[in-house]
Amino acid sequence: MKVKKIFLPESELPRQWYNIMADMPTPMEPPLHPGTGQPIGPDDLAPIFPMPLIEQEVSQERWIDIPEEVLDKYLLWRPSPLYRAYQLEQYLDTPAKIYFKNEGVSPAGSHKPNTAIPQAYYNKISGTKKIYTETGAGQWGSALSFSCALFGLECKVYMVKISFNHKPYRRIMMETWGATCVGSPSSETASGRAILEKDPDCPGSLGMAISEAVECAVGEETAKYALGSVLNHVMLHQTVIGLEAQKQMKIAGDYPDVVIGCSGGGSNFAGLMLPYVLDKINGKEIDIIGVEPTSCPTMTRGPFAYDFGDTGQLTPLLPMHTLGHNFVPEAIHAGGLRYHGMSPIVSQLIMDNLIRGEAIPQMETFNAGVTFARTEGFISAPETNHAIACTIREALKAKEEGKEKVILFNWSGHGLVDLAAYNDFNSGKLGDHELAEEEIQRALDDIKELPKPKQYKG
Numbered sequence: 001m002k003v004k005k006i007f008l009p010e011s012e013l014p015r016q017w018y019n020i021m022a023d024m025p026t027p028m029e030p031p032l033h034p035g036t037g038q039p040i041g042p043d044d045l046a047p048i049f050p051m052p053l054i055e056q057e058v059s060q061e062r063w064i065d066i067p068e069e070v071l072d073k074y075l076l077w078r079p080s081p082l083y084r085a086y087q088l089e090q091y092l093d094t095p096a097k098i099y100f101k102n103e104g105v106s107p108a109g110s111h112k113p114n115t116a117i118p119q120a121y122y123n124k125i126s127g128t129k130k131i132y133t134e135t136g137a138g139q140w141g142s143a144l145s146f147s148c149a150l151f152g153l154e155c156k157v158y159m160v161k162i163s164f165n166h167k168p169y170r171r172i173m174m175e176t177w178g179a180t181c182v183g184s185p186s187s188e189t190a191s192g193r194a195i196l197e198k199d200p201d202c203p204g205s206l207g208m209a210i211s212e213a214v215e216c217a218v219g220e221e222t223a224k225y226a227l228g229s230v231l232n233h234v235m236l237h238q239t240v241i242g243l244e245a246q247k248q249m250k251i252a253g254d255y256p257d258v259v260i261g262c263s264g265g266g267s268n269f270a271g272l273m274l275p276y277v278l279d280k281i282n283g284k285e286i287d288i289i290g291v292e293p294t295s296c297p298t299m300t301r302g303p304f305a306y307d308f309g310d311t312g313q314l315t316p317l318l319p320m321h322t323l324g325h326n327f328v329p330e331a332i333h334a335g336g337l338r339y340h341g342m343s344p345i346v347s348q349l350i351m352d353n354l355i356r357g358e359a360i361p362q363m364e365t366f367n368a369g370v371t372f373a374r375t376e377g378f379i380s381a382p383e384t385n386h387a388i389a390c391t392i393r394e395a396l397k398a399k400e401e402g403k404e405k406v407i408l409f410n411w412s413g414h415g416l417v418d419l420a421a422y423n424d425f426n427s428g429k430l431g432d433h434e435l436a437e438e439e440i441q442r443a444l445d446d447i448k449e450l451p452k453p454k455q456y457k458g
């Protein structure tokens with residue numbers, strides 16, 4: 001009998017996260033202090049993160065126990081189902097088998113609560129009263145708002161202004177979960193005011209919103225900051241996705257030849273692929289692809305260099321693929337992929353040729369999203385459409401080559417709060433944006449003087 005979806009019983013929920021740091025072929029270079037340029041220690045991070053998260057950020061332990069209180073909350077939607085996309089396969093007339101992990105079933109509608117829940121939990125047990133954060137299109141902000149509500153914490157979210165103005169429903173979700181949400185850049189912070197002074201109509205960026213949230217967190221004793229992607233502890237928490245997927249693929253009787261995830265800061269991609277990277281290190285052949293927009297081509301056109309995580313230069317310098325902290329991407333609808341940097345773990349794995357990046361233009365991603373909606377039914381987040389577009393490319397390649405490849409991709413979130421984007425697409429208002437090399441070089445001028453990692457690649 002054909003099996004469409006594979007559920008795991010609750011008893012199969014992973015009890016530990018997988019920490020790739022124990023198995024990285026090349027040791028990661030340390031974050032540097034934004035002022036001194038020297039490697040930072042746990043105390044430097046203490047004003048913004050609680051100590052258990054700082055410990056996870058630098059941990060070399062391969063397996064890290066998931067606290068019972070976190071498992072309890074995960075059970076609201078985990079284990080998430082794995083689907084076989086039969087109708088999409090049939091439509092593409094491909095010999096490839098396509099599987100997707102449905103992370104859109106969480107209360108906030110994406111993979112983001114996988115880390116929002118533990119981050120809220122560790123803050124709660126460390127005495128934090130309020131968490132500040134940033135959000136792009138609102139997925140991370142809503143995930144953290146929901147998680148803070150469960151643990152009785154206050155939450156304030158700086159939302160990139162273009163999304164704040166165009167996508168009110170995410171703000172309403174955050175407010176329903178009890179959080180406060182303001183458009184960024186705002187006049188509430190020094191970094192926001194500095195940006196507005198130069199450009200009162202600034203559409204905002206994740207880098208700017210991070211500056212505002214960090215500034216607030218540092219200024220209040222019982223407040224902390226939370227980041228929804230990029231950092232090592234976030235990648236760690238997201239590995240529940242891949243660990244579940246491995247069990248489900250085993251039940252399906254298949255092993256993936258290709259693993260795909262869209263990649264903004266890298267967290268849903270890492271969550272699915274890191275356990276498979278371990279398999280690859282141990283000899284398996286897998287093509288592991290992170291997909292980004294051509295208008296924000298961090299992995300495919302950015303150097304591997306030290307850069308700030310934010311526009312205001314408040315965060316530590318991280319060794320990563322970057323387009324420069326002042327790069328403001330075109331206002332595409334995949335707000336969660338509009339980030340100038342990339343997770344250092346994802347970046348290092350690219351440098352080690354274990355995974356690779358691929359850039360896809362906006363129109364191809366929306367065409368893929370619509371094809372997916374008309375075959376598999378689900379309407380995907382604009383970010384997720386990047387993974388679907390790459391999956392379609394790979395499935396068509398398999399058809400050309402006459403190969404029965406197994407493709408596994410991460411369906412990182414639903415698009416039911418992104419219908420304005422589909423409206424623009426359906427009414428012919430969307431287009432592609434060619435990003436000129438000079439534009440990238442101009443943004444990279446701002447990081448020329450920063451220290452370089454040993455493996456610097458320009």
Ligand SMILES: Cc1ncc(COP(=O)(O)O)c(C=O)c1O
Nearest residue numbers: 139229264265266267268336413
């Ligand atoms: C549904 C969805 N997918 C993907 C992303 C990209 O983030 P990351 O690369 O951290 O998974 C986002 C970010 O907001 C998102 O909302």
